[in-house]
Amino acid sequence: MATQKEIARLAGVSVSAVSAVLNGTTHTRMSDATRERIEEAIAEVGYVPNDAARALRRQQAGTIAVVVEKLENPAYKELFHGIYEAAEARGWAVVLGDIVWMRSGSHFLARLLGRGSIDAIVLRQDRLIDEEVLAHLRARPTPVVLVERQADPHDSWISVDDLAAGRVATEHLIELGHTEIAFVGGEGQPSAVRGEGYATAMRDAGLVPSAPVVTGFGPESGARGLDALRSQGELPTAVVVANVMSAVGLLAAAADAGIDVPGRLSVVGIHDADIADVVRPSLTTIRLPMRALGVRAVEQVSALLSGAPTELGVLADPPPEVIARNSTAPPGSGTSSSPRTSSVVS
Amino acid sequence: MATQKEIARLAGVSVSAVSAVLNGTTHTRMSDATRERIEEAIAEVGYVPNDAARALRRQQAGTIAVVVEKLENPAYKELFHGIYEAAEARGWAVVLGDIVWMRSGSHFLARLLGRGSIDAIVLRQDRLIDEEVLAHLRARPTPVVLVERQADPHDSWISVDDLAAGRVATEHLIELGHTEIAFVGGEGQPSAVRGEGYATAMRDAGLVPSAPVVTGFGPESGARGLDALRSQGELPTAVVVANVMSAVGLLAAAADAGIDVPGRLSVVGIHDADIADVVRPSLTTIRLPMRALGVRAVEQVSALLSGAPTELGVLADPPPEVIARNSTAPPGSGTSSSPRTSSVVS
DNA sequence: CTGAAAGCGCTTACAG
DNA sequence: CTGAAAGCGCTTACAG
Known part of the structure; x- marks a missing residue:
């Protein structure tokens, strides 16, 4: 697969220049000729970024996980909608999973809790989640927004009214x-x-x-x-x-x-x-208002990630x-x- | 967050030794004392692997994406079950998404098609998918297993009978x-x-x-x-x-x-x-047999990834x-x- | 039995 | 205006 290195070779420039064109950063005032050469080379090789490399370097994956209990519950349809749209607007990808997959020791759980591939988790559960899994969640740095109030005052949660x-x-x-x-x-x-x-x-x-x-x-x-x-x-x-x-x-x-x-x-x-x-x-x-709740969930993830003030708790508007x-x-x-x-x- | 480097420093060994203990590779006959020291250090810092780094180095993410049309369709429940179990057995994580998210230009699509974070895609759609998106899929190296037969002979597909x-x-x-x-x-x-x-x-x-x-x-x-x-x-x-x-x-x-x-x-x-x-x-x-179909899907992903012979087409057994x-x-x-x-x- | 080194593909100060 | 270099955190030959 084509990497920036190849593109650089093809266009006769440095990798930095290629990265700059790709991201619109630094090197902002590049000669038009150079830029064009680079753009041509990018198109020619059909460049696809390597997300793992980017995530490693940027120290953020640009992906949030949404985990619910009973994926097939039709009540989630609107929630997913809200989450997806708000996430897209922020440039994040969303991945979904079912809480039954979050078993201690599962690769799914490991991926959620590991660093590098998931920046934050939105978790919605009807009943109380397995305490062991919750302990894992609390022990890791990955921010978690619970969608439904929890007993533990340390948890970040939002919920409908x-x-x-x-x-x-x-x-x-x-x-x-x-x-x-x-x-x-x-x-x-x-x-x-x-x-x-x-x-x-x-x-x-x-x-x-x-x-x-x-x-x-x-x-x-x-x-x-x-x-x-x-x-x-x-x-x-x-x-x-x-x-x-x-x-x-x-x-x-x-x-x-x-x-x-x-x-x-x-x-x-x-x-x-x-x-x-x-x-x-x-x-x-x-x-x-499940859709609004989804939007709110993403906002809170964002706040948690950036250190901005959160707006947790009950979403009272619009009312039921x-x-x-x-x-x-x-x-x-x-x-x-x-x-x-x-x-x-x- | 704790990295292998820190653990190595703590245990007074090299990073290679830490990696070896973590993965059970090379360095197989390490002195028990060393191994113990390393294990203690790992436990002490609460080590969590960085999946992005691992994916970059191994050139595989260990994650497959499953994308369906209408996530809320109850018919998928068993399919997800089969996919998840077969994937776990292979050490893969599974992430889910809805096909409506696969719009040209969406970050979700970019993540699917990008290298590094998703090794393969299982895609199930009722009607024909947006041709533009399909073209993207075909152009990228990410293997795709379609769950439902397709007109194009180049597509890999499986389906129930x-x-x-x-x-x-x-x-x-x-x-x-x-x-x-x-x-x-x-x-x-x-x-x-x-x-x-x-x-x-x-x-x-x-x-x-x-x-x-x-x-x-x-x-x-x-x-x-x-x-x-x-x-x-x-x-x-x-x-x-x-x-x-x-x-x-x-x-x-x-x-x-x-x-x-x-x-x-x-x-x-x-x-x-x-x-x-x-x-x-x-x-x-x-x-x-949706569950069996899910298992089959993962098997085919695996075959595609490893170059092993595939077993595509209609899954006739068990019968409807x-x-x-x-x-x-x-x-x-x-x-x-x-x-x-x-x-x-x- | 163990460590030093290279390198996966990026981004980002930094130097020129 | 552009390039060389460092480094994100791993894994894996390789050397000793």
Whole structure:
């Protein structure tokens, strides 16, 4: 592969001159003839920079890693979008990975934590991450921005307004007239905070929040959540689910159990995603500013890297927003409450 | 950050000795005392290798990139799994990206194509990729394994058995007694080949295949597919959809239109994914060996890199498999055909 | 058994 | 206006 050395030989100049043309640095006032000769030579050999050499010399790779739990979670789509755009604008490349790959001893983890190829890590996890891995992360100089609040005060974290999300979801149901509203979530901080938001909204309305049902995050967790609610006696008329895929699972379980949604049970899922529009009944969700969060994540990485002041914590603006679809309705509104929920043969 | 030089100073040895201990190379018979001193020093400073330096010196990064179209497509989950495991076993790290990031001029693309940080690329795309980007790819020395067959004979590609997938899906419907079966797909090779499989199965059964309805890949495409079928006159009794998310969208559109699935219309989606179990009615799918395909992809990357003989083309084993769920039934079986499709209030 | 040296391909002061 | 040189942190023949 062509290197700057070859180009220099071809153009009859020094490597420094080639590097200068390539980067637009120093040697700024080079004779036009020289510059042209160099540019021709560059084009001729089809020069491709060696990123490893550049990273070694510059002491920065120009790449940030983004690691999430459950890559396939549709809630990340917008987050990735925001991160990618903000990173591109700064001249950084983004690489993605799944947190299940971050096992102690994996080459993936080694690459993340090693110096030279990754400048910083943006890490989003639903539940608490493996402590051993977290210890590795903390021990290394690579800056890490956690996307979701953490217990440890030394961690840099940002997050959407989970409290408001739980509150807004609950308020939507209260406005529809519901008074018996349950909350189904998973382990870990974000879900717990959304649960607090739920409890706050309930109390503010003079209602009694019930204890959160803690199951998990996938579709199966939604099904287990419904099971738990049913085994607790009288089913509430509405439920806030902390996670969108879990809400979809709960919807399916309700259909299987012959529980009409929204006639008998209204369901709100936190996080908006395409899938909410595709299931039947379609799922009412709380849209969170994931794209803005992605941008913020990159800004914080940048601040951490440059020593500029950070702006960590909760991203409160724009606020969570209700996307009302067909899984919510006033209590007791029966099967025909919504034109789109029935699927009778014509 | 600690370098080998510092460790060497600390242990009173040469850098070569430190490198040897770190890598288990040369200097194999080092005195135990020396080795211990070095190991202590390594532990003491918390040494982390500099991957950029190593990559530059070794002339290989130990990292492969995997780029897909629509990262959020659940069909990739198993593919990533296979790739990751096979890569780890070879000591490689894997980084992921979305094809929408591969725009000409993006830093992401530059990083992929640059030397030094990525040894090879595994690229999976549903439709044909931007020709400009493909030209870039072909011009660079970085080996590329395409996951899906391509027109250009110079490309290295592997794929699942799309022909068999289309065939198996169609045969499942034929076995149920359907004779009027449509095919809905997207642009590009994989969908076209699945359509061929459909047509083959139809003809083998003495039936007349209809022209493929070409819409696209997301849920909306499924809805548009149904619209197209309805506008073509009498709706067939069954449909093979080339893509799982598109099939889910078609299911939703059928529900909205009051078309009973599977009573009036049976639906099979190609590619299995968790979502198929979660929608109602649950979706019958064709499971393809995506994990094995991931492993194969890494094997081919390895072969390309080492100059070993490749094993490209269609991965026929294990063959596609029908996962029968509730979206398929004999024609005209009515609303109560399946115990899980009704969602009446109890 | 161990160290000195070269060199991977860059960038960047520095000297002229 | 341009080039020679140092050095980023490694690995790997090579010499002793």
